[in-house]
Amino acid sequence: MTLWVFGYGSLLWDPGFEPAETRKAQLQGYHRSFCMLSIHYRGTAEQPGLVLALDEDEGAVCDGVAFRVKPKEETPVLDALRKRELISDAYLEAMVDVVDEGGDALKAVTYVINRDNRQYCGHALKEQAKRIISATGVRGPNRDYLFNTVAKMRTLGIHDPDLEWLFDRVQALAAKTD
Numbered sequence: 001m002t003l004w005v006f007g008y009g010s011l012l013w014d015p016g017f018e019p020a021e022t023r024k025a026q027l028q029g030y031h032r033s034f035c036m037l038s039i040h041y042r043g044t045a046e047q048p049g050l051v052l053a054l055d056e057d058e059g060a061v062c063d064g065v066a067f068r069v070k071p072k073e074e075t076p077v078l079d080a081l082r083k084r085e086l087i088s089d090a091y092l093e094a095m096v097d098v099v100d101e102g103g104d105a106l107k108a109v110t111y112v113i114n115r116d117n118r119q120y121c122g123h124a125l126k127e128q129a130k131r132i133i134s135a136t137g138v139r140g141p142n143r144d145y146l147f148n149t150v151a152k153m154r155t156l157g158i159h160d161p162d163l164e165w166l167f168d169r170v171q172a173l174a175a176k177t178d
Contacts, residue, residue, distance in 0.1 A: 003074040004108035008064035009052030013152040019067035025098040031060035037119040041139040049135030049142035053113035085111045090119035129169040
């Protein structure tokens with residue numbers, strides 16, 4: 001069976017594997033949101049950062065990328081993704097239906113927010129910007145996660161007004177503090 005992985009955040013610029021194929025794709029019923037406190041990679045327990053997650057929302061649409069895993073690499077790729085994404089129970093692994101830009105339907109693995117987890121949060125964009133500018137974790141400053149994600153989305157032609165606003169706001173805040 002062909003394994004597809006749907007990326008919408010850091011997987012866009014760092015999938016962690018060499019895909020056999022990439023296709024722009026769209027997922028219905030979820031939106032991309034900085035709704036997960038990061039206490040491992042982009043923040044700490046004392047000063048959590050924020051990372052993107054798919055938050056279920058009827059009528060929402062999330063544009064991203066479907067990555068096809070090379071044949072015979074499905075198990076090691078899935079194991080590596082689970083080790084990376086399921087570091088806590090804040091994400092849930094889900095098999096979702098996405099549609100690529102050619103209109104083909106694909107089944108893909110992705111990671112959605114567990115709303116029952118203590119890392120689930122909802123912040124106004126201004127509050128998100130303040131948290132993102134101040135947090136750093138083992139994978140580096142939280143702002144780099146935002147900047148890398150938006151930069152890759154721009155090269156792919158994926159537009160997300162909230163992320164664009166955050167990018168500009170965090171850049172302005174960084175200019176004041178650097």
